[in-house]
Amino acid sequence: MLRIEKIKEENKDILRLIGEVDASNSVLLDQSIQEVVQQGASFLLIDGKELGYISSAGLGVFMSYLDEFSEKGIRFAIFGLNDQVGEVFKILGLDRLISIVPDKLTAIASQHES
Amino acid sequence: MNHKLNLSCSTAALAELRSFLQQNQAIFKLSEVDRHQVTLAVEEVCANLIIHSHACNPKEEIHLEVKELNKKIIVEITDKGDAFNLLDYKVPDLSQVIEEKRKGGIGILLVKKIMDEIEFESKNGKNICRLIKNFRP
Numbered sequence: 286m287l288r289i290e291k292i293k294e295e296n297k298d299i300l301r302l303i304g305e306v307d308a309s310n311s312v313l314l315d316q317s318i319q320e321v322v323q324q325g326a327s328f329l330l331i332d333g334k335e336l337g338y339i340s341s342a343g344l345g346v347f348m349s350y351l352d353e354f355s356e357k358g359i360r361f362a363i364f365g366l367n368d369q370v371g372e373v374f375k376i377l378g379l380d381r382l383i384s385i386v387p388d389k390l391t392a393i394a395s396q397h398e399s
Numbered sequence: 400m401n402h403k404l405n406l407s408c409s410t411a412a413l414a415e416l417r418s419f420l421q422q423n424q425a426i427f428k429l430s431e432v433d434r435h436q437v438t439l440a441v442e443e444v445c446a447n448l449i450i451h452s453h454a455c456n457p458k459e460e461i462h463l464e465v466k467e468l469n470k471k472i473i474v475e476i477t478d479k480g481d482a483f484n485l486l487d488y489k490v491p492d493l494s495q496v497i498e499e500k501r502k503g504g505i506g507i508l509l510v511k512k513i514m515d516e517i518e519f520e521s522k523n524g525k526n527i528c529r530l531i532k533n534f535r536p
Contacts, residue, residue: 286414305417308446309410315502338417338435340442341506348493349500369435376436376512377493377505 286310289317292332297393298324301332306343315346322350326359330392334365339373351382362392404463406445408453413442416463420474425467428534437532440513441474443506444485444528452480471515476528482521485510485528 287310290301298321306314321329331347347363354361362384366374374380386392404419406412420426420438429437445461453459462477490508491501511517516531 305414307410307413307417307442308450309413311502338439340413340439340446341509342446342502345496345502345505348497348505349502351497352500369432372432372436373439373509376509379493382493382497 287313289313291317291321297328297330298326299330299332299389301335303335305338306336306346307338307340308342311340311342311346314343315349318346318350322353322357322359328360329354330361330389331363332365332389333363333367333370336366336370339370344374344377344379347383348379362386362395364389364392402465406449406461406463407457408449408459408461409455409457410446410449412449412457413446416442416445419463420465423465425465425472428467429472429532430535433532433535436513437472437474437530440510440530441476443510444476444530447485447506448476448478448480448483452478452483470534472532472534474530476530478526479524480526482526484519484521486517486519 287302287304287306290303292299292301300317364386365388366385371385374385384395386395402423404416406416417438420441426434426437448461449455464475466473466475485507488507490511491504496504514530515533518529520527
């Protein structure tokens, strides 16, 4: 089961992922990201505090947007992942391609770095 | 204790697969992170078979068996149909996946990184994939 909540906070679009992302529902994640991108998002945050699981289907969705994010200058970060899910991103080295931070405040603070 | 599962070839069955693996006593002996990753690797192989070898036909089935042998966990995944030998599959590199905006192709890469050994055999129309994880001392 996957539920995605969209939250708008000032210049930030936050997608809260609740549940598990696998091959049966990764299309929902894809659609949600596509929508916020089309609506002109400038800073997209993924809230992963309640994400219990992600398979390659979900990782692939994030990866497929990385070029578009950098072309459009969209800032992107994932925060709040639990240890097990965080490790999955590290297996493939995605933690070097995506900003993965402990919490929302760190994600927002890192906004001013680059 | 149930070590065996018949899984319907539908992506909706993947959640059932995860709960079967998470409740398995042999797998439960792994660390929390290893347990999570072995679950992921098994799911990646099954999702691949469901989608590519069985075209998501829920009438077809994949058979799973979990064994514990000589400080190893062996997950045996058996199906009938077009053989998919993941040992022969050339995994893409990440930059290729990003550049081509592919949403697939990294599952097998995960399996190869997570498991200690992978065996594949195909005979008489039956394909067996064995995913092996060693217990850490």
